[in-house]
Amino acid sequence: MASEAQTRVQKCFHDLMNDLDKSCMRRIQGEMHRCAAQCCDRTDLSMEGNHECISKCSQPLQTAQAYVEREVNGFQDRIERCVLSCQDGIKDKIGAQTTDDQMKGFTTQFESCVVKCVDTHIGLMPNMLSKMKEFIKKGSYN
Numbered sequence: 080m081a082s083e084a085q086t087r088v089q090k091c092f093h094d095l096m097n098d099l100d101k102s103c104m105r106r107i108q109g110e111m112h113r114c115a116a117q118c119c120d121r122t123d124l125s126m127e128g129n130h131e132c133i134s135k136c137s138q139p140l141q142t143a144q145a146y147v148e149r150e151v152n153g154f155q156d157r158i159e160r161c162v163l164s165c166q167d168g169i170k171d172k173i174g175a176q177t178t179d180d181q182m183k184g185f186t187t188q189f190e191s192c193v194v195k196c197v198d199t200h201i202g203l204m205p206n207m208l209s210k211m212k213e214f215i216k217k218g219s220y221n
Contacts, residue, residue, distance in 0.1 A: 084197040088158065091201050092151065095208050103215040104143065111140045143215050150211055158200045165192035 114136035118129055169189045173182070 084194050087201060088197055091204050095204055098208060099147065099211060103212055107140045107143050111136050146214065147211060150207065154207060158196060161196035161200070162193055165189055165196065168192065
């Protein structure tokens, strides 16, 4: 049950990243490459100047990618904290006299809690995607 939940989260993140790539990041990538090509066309630049020009062209993409990475990592941290809370809740119920049947019940409770965490956070992903798209399109992701 928990591995199914993990697979669902991974698929949702994959879909989110594909959507973000197609709707925002590729535009920034294209701008970066067009800018870099213009740098290469400039014969007035020294070799160092050309490298600096190209480096400046890549800055918006690097900044956007760093923003996305921070957002995704933060979201994954939230899921992890939720799962750890499930784990702590079950640990608090286990005692020295806990039977095998009780342990099976605790395992079921833990798995249900994890699935609830995943369902809750998957439900938040569309809003996270919208927010990231908005920030990236505005260029306000620093």
